[in-house]
Amino acid sequence: MPQVANIAVSILFDGLAYAMFLFITSVGLSVTMGLMGFVNLAHGAFAMAGGYVVVTLTRSFGVEFIPSLVVASVVVGAVSVVFERWLYRRLYKSTDLEQVLLTIGLAFMAIATATYFYGPIPKSVPLPGWLQGDVNLGFRYFPSYRAFLIVLGTALIAVLWYVFERTNIGAKIRAAVDNRRMAESVGINVDRLFTLTFAIGSGLAALGGGLAIQLFGLSPSFAVLYLVLFLIVVAVGGLGSLKGTLLAALVLGVFDTAGKYLLADAGGFFVYAVTVAVLLIKPAGFYGRE
Amino acid sequence: MRTLGWLGLAALAFTVGGGAQAETIKIGVVLPFSGANADLGHQIDKAFDLYVKLHAKDIEPNKAEIIKRDEGPPTGAQAKTVATELVTNDKVQILTGFVFSPSAIALAPVVTQAKVPMIIANAGTAWITNLSPYIARLSFSMWHPAFPMGAYAYDKIGCKTAAMAYTDFPPGKDSTEAFKTGFEKAGGKVTEAVPMGSPVQVPDFTPFFQRIKDAKPDCMYVFIPSGAHAAGVMKAYGELGMRKGGVKLIGPMDLIPDNKLQDMGDAAIGTVVMGHYSVDLENPENKEFNKAWHDIYGKDSYPDFMSAAGWDTMHAIFDTIKKLNGKVSDGEKVIDAMKGWTSEGPRGTVMIDSATRDIVQDEHAMEVVRKPDGKLGVKILGTTKGVKDECKELKVGRCGS
Numbered sequence: 001m002p003q004v005a006n007i008a009v010s011i012l013f014d015g016l017a018y019a020m021f022l023f024i025t026s027v028g029l030s031v032t033m034g035l036m037g038f039v040n041l042a043h044g045a046f047a048m049a050g051g052y053v054v055v056t057l058t059r060s061f062g063v064e065f066i067p068s069l070v071v072a073s074v075v076v077g078a079v080s081v082v083f084e085r086w087l088y089r090r091l092y093k094s095t096d097l098e099q100v101l102l103t104i105g106l107a108f109m110a111i112a113t114a115t116y117f118y119g120p121i122p123k124s125v126p127l128p129g130w131l132q133g134d135v136n137l138g139f140r141y142f143p144s145y146r147a148f149l150i151v152l153g154t155a156l157i158a159v160l161w162y163v164f165e166r167t168n169i170g171a172k173i174r175a176a177v178d179n180r181r182m183a184e185s186v187g188i189n190v191d192r193l194f195t196l197t198f199a200i201g202s203g204l205a206a207l208g209g210g211l212a213i214q215l216f217g218l219s220p221s222f223a224v225l226y227l228v229l230f231l232i233v234v235a236v237g238g239l240g241s242l243k244g245t246l247l248a249a250l251v252l253g254v255f256d257t258a259g260k261y262l263l264a265d266a267g268g269f270f271v272y273a274v275t276v277a278v279l280l281i282k283p284a285g286f287y288g289r290e
Numbered sequence: 291m292r293t294l295g296w297l298g299l300a301a302l303a304f305t306v307g308g309g310a311q312a313e314t315i316k317i318g319v320v321l322p323f324s325g326a327n328a329d330l331g332h333q334i335d336k337a338f339d340l341y342v343k344l345h346a347k348d349i350e351p352n353k354a355e356i357i358k359r360d361e362g363p364p365t366g367a368q369a370k371t372v373a374t375e376l377v378t379n380d381k382v383q384i385l386t387g388f389v390f391s392p393s394a395i396a397l398a399p400v401v402t403q404a405k406v407p408m409i410i411a412n413a414g415t416a417w418i419t420n421l422s423p424y425i426a427r428l429s430f431s432m433w434h435p436a437f438p439m440g441a442y443a444y445d446k447i448g449c450k451t452a453a454m455a456y457t458d459f460p461p462g463k464d465s466t467e468a469f470k471t472g473f474e475k476a477g478g479k480v481t482e483a484v485p486m487g488s489p490v491q492v493p494d495f496t497p498f499f500q501r502i503k504d505a506k507p508d509c510m511y512v513f514i515p516s517g518a519h520a521a522g523v524m525k526a527y528g529e530l531g532m533r534k535g536g537v538k539l540i541g542p543m544d545l546i547p548d549n550k551l552q553d554m555g556d557a558a559i560g561t562v563v564m565g566h567y568s569v570d571l572e573n574p575e576n577k578e579f580n581k582a583w584h585d586i587y588g589k590d591s592y593p594d595f596m597s598a599a600g601w602d603t604m605h606a607i608f609d610t611i612k613k614l615n616g617k618v619s620d621g622e623k624v625i626d627a628m629k630g631w632t633s634e635g636p637r638g639t640v641m642i643d644s645a646t647r648d649i650v651q652d653e654h655a656m657e658v659v660r661k662p663d664g665k666l667g668v669k670i671l672g673t674t675k676g677v678k679d680e681c682k683e684l685k686v687g688r689c690g691s
Contacts, residue, residue: 003504010500018494120328122492122518124525124553134531143496143529214525215494217518219326225491260497264484 009140011258017146019253020153021215025208025226026233027160027245028201034177034240036194038088039096041103043205044227045110050076050206051218052114055123065127069210077203084198089191107223114220122217125210145214152211156204157246164242173197177240178289232271236278238288247286251278312351313616317607318382320373321411322361322389326491329517330389330596331361333549334411336587337600338386341608344582349608352616357382361393364459364489364515369393370400377404383618384409386603389596390489390515391415391460398422405621409628411603412596415460416468416681417688419648424621426628426647428606428640429599430566431679432464432513435542438653438674439511439564440472443540446655446672447562449509451479452540453502455495456513458485465513465542468681473511481507489515495526502537503530509538516544516596521553528557543567546658548594551666558666561658566651566677567595567637568668579636598636606631606642639676646682653677 029043053072057063063071083106091099131148134141164170176183176190184190209222216222233252237244252271259270278286319338321331335358342354357380362368369390376382377400385401386409388394394413398421401408410418410427414434419425443449452473456462462485470480484502487493502510510532514523527539539545543565546558569580569592579601583593593601610627611618618624625647632641641650652675656668681689 006504007501010504011497014496014500115324120324120326121332122326122521124521132528134529141531141534143531145529146496217326217492217522219518221325221491257497261501264486264498264501268487 006140007261011261012254013142013150014146014261015254015257016250017149017153017253018215018257019249020149021208021211022229022233022253023246023249024153024156024211025205026230026237026249027242028197028204029230030234030237030245031173031177031197031240031242032194032201033234035173035180035190035197036092037239038092039099039103040088041100041227042083042106042110042223043103043202043230044225045107045223046076046080046202047205047209047212047226048110048114048218048220048222049079049209050203051209051213051222052118052123053206054210054213055118055125055218058125059123065125065131069207072210073203073207076206077199080202081195081199084195088198104224107227111220111223114223118220120219120221122219123213124217125213127214131214149211160242169193169196229271232275234285236275236285238282238285241285241287244285244287248278312353313618314353314355315349315384315611315616315618316355316357316380316382318373318376318380318385318387319356319358320361320369320376320385320387320393321358322363323358324360325363326518327364327389327489327515329549330412330515331387333517333547333594333596334387334389334600334603336583336591337593337597338411338604340582340586341601341604343586345605345608349611349616352611354608354611361387361389364390364392366390366392366396370396373397374400377401377406382406383621384607384624386607387411388413391418391464394418394425395421395460398425401425401621407621407624407628409603409607411600413461415464416679416686417464417691419646419679420682420689420691423647424625426606426625426642428603428642428649429596430651431648431681432461432542433468433679433681434566434649434651434677435564435653436465436468436513437472437680438677439540439542439655440469440474440478441476442564442655442672443469443509443511443562444473444476444478447509447538447540449473449478449507449538449540451481451507452509452511453482453484453505453507453537454480454511454513455484455486455498455502457489457515457519458487459489461515462489462513464681466511467686469511471684471686472680481505486514489519492518492522495522496530499526499530499532503532503535506535507537509540512539512541512545514544516547516594517550520545520547521550524554524557524561528555533557533560538562543595543656546656546668547596548592550594551592551658554666558658559660562671563656563658563668564653565595565656566653567598568654568656568670569593570667571636571638571654571670573634573636573638575634575638576636593636595637602633602635602637602640605633605635609633641676643678646679648679648682650676650678
């Protein structure tokens with residue numbers, strides 16, 4: 001294969017895998033922000049919590065990696081409901097500043113708690129044999145784990161798209177994002193809808209956290225380290241938009257990988273350049289409402 | 291009356307004791323205990339504690355009081371703050387520890403002004419020892435492993451071309467510069483140098499390595515801060531199937547820290563590093579050191595090259611305290627007493643060079659192998675005795691000043 005094509009394939013493949021991680025982790029944040037306008041900076045903490053559940057299950061209880069991922073998303077999704085009912089709902093009508101203070105406080109408490117129980121040293125996770133090494137796709141080899149990320153991400157996107165566009169509950173969510181007061185006046189219980197989407201979003205974040213262990217390693221600082229990236233994905237994609245979040249994750253994932261591959265000296269600069277460019281042209285993001 | 295009598299006796303004891311009066315020497319230890327690199331701090335801290343525990347009696351009647359502080363992230367700012375506090379508030383007489391070069395670089399002017407000796411247990415940027423006459427280094431310069439690796443890679447491993455990938459901070463540039471100098475002198479060609487972001491967090495190494503894999507050099511020389519980064523390097527290298535693709539992984543010993551090696555799996559086998567320590571080094575002091583370590587920290591905890599340097603660092607400090615009878619308030623005398631210090635440690639024979647205050651030690655080429663007992667270990671391929679910091683010998687860049 002010619003060198004240029006080979007490079008392009010490398011970048012697209014790694015960028016796509018990275019984009020899937022970004023999408024899975026950020027989509028919940030986008031929908032909850034779009035639905036309630038609630039600024040949840042503790043989103044990264046839910047992702048981190050998911051990661052630690054996976055580490056505990058695989059390392060201490062000998063559970064396989066894939067079932068651990070499922071358990072982690074369910075457990076974290078369920079626990080997030082407690083937080084939502086008990087803390088978040090008190091601040092729905094409050095200003096952005098109060099919401100930010102509450103949630104960033106939660107994030108820092110989560111970091112301290114994780115450090116207390118797991119220590120500051122990054123954790124790794126044992127993978128099943130079929131996710132290690134590389135896989136031959138006919139014309140060249142690809143890392144198996146990243147191929148798995150792409151497949152899983154694509155499947156999730158399909159499911160989410162179906163729920164969002166084709167089911168009753170999806171129609172209600174879209175209606176509430178578009179116009180909350182109107183949705184409420186036709187009898188949609190936006191409060192309950194929010195609890196549901198919050199739980200699903202946090203569960204997906206936990207899944208993302210579990211998937212990220214193999215990419216970056218998992219340490220307590222995960223809760224805020226990658227938060228900026230998630231917020232960028234949400235802002236570039238537009239609040240509450242599934243399509244937007246996906247597009248933003250793809251663009252940022254591929255650009256970041258391409259930047260590191262082609263111009264390592266400029267490092268992580270590309271993500272920010274793309275963000276600034278997009279927001280200059282479309283201040284509400286790709287699919288945000290102006 | 292009785293109390294008075296006791297007091298009198300005590301007073302008498304003090305007068306008679308006179309010159310041999312027991313001193314408490316305050317030693318400030320600055321190591322990273324938080325963040326992605328906390329692991330490195332713990333590796334040295336455990337060695338310090340072990341040495342103090344086993345050898346406190348060596349400096350009797352004097353006592354050492356260890357005060358520990360968190361070095362923080364590898365940027366130097368926090369290290370400078372806590373070390374300055376140690377000097378001004380806690381009045382420590384000796385500073386030691388320092389995993390990160392930026393910390394040592396930031397602190398050099400402080401120790402010069404305060405005249406407090408700074409005994410470096412890790413930070414390896416070559417020219418650090420030139421920054422202050424109060425610095426002595428017991429660990430290594432980046433040039434110690436990297437420079438001989440250059441010639442070794444060309445002559446023995448068969449690398450005609452090599453790409454270099456490094457974490458973008460002073461020791462990374464230093465290590466790759468040293469390797470390049472040695473490699474090109476021997477006749478090799480460095481095809482590219484890829485910076486891989488800051489040391490603060492472990493990046494996803496895949497895009498950087500993929501680029502190198504596609505460029506197909508014979509060898510890839512990697513420098514990263516040891517610990518969590520090393521595990522990440524091995525993971526990406528294995529995942530991308532680079533060994534199969536014909537790109538050999540080489541580097542300094544930071545790539546295969548002993549305490550991470552067992553987790554690295556088959557991807558690590560065949561990696562060749564240059565370094566001055568491995569738990570597999572055959573010498574009586576190392577056997578004893580490993581035994582004492584396992585006795586206290588358990589059989590699954592391993593010392594690594596940082597721990598070995600930590601052990602020698604505390605050894606040198608204690609020997610100096612003994613030599614000066616506990617009178618260590620004059621920083622200049624402490625450093626003078628350390629010049630020419632030599633000992634048999636876990637690393638073999640080590641010495642402080644009087645001229646540069648830097649370490650002189652043996653360097654070994656080591657290959658990762660699966661040992662008969664199923665564990666990963668290293669095979670010593672060759673040894674160079676008494677290696678000095680070539681950066682200062684050759685007066686390269688800032689090493690010449």
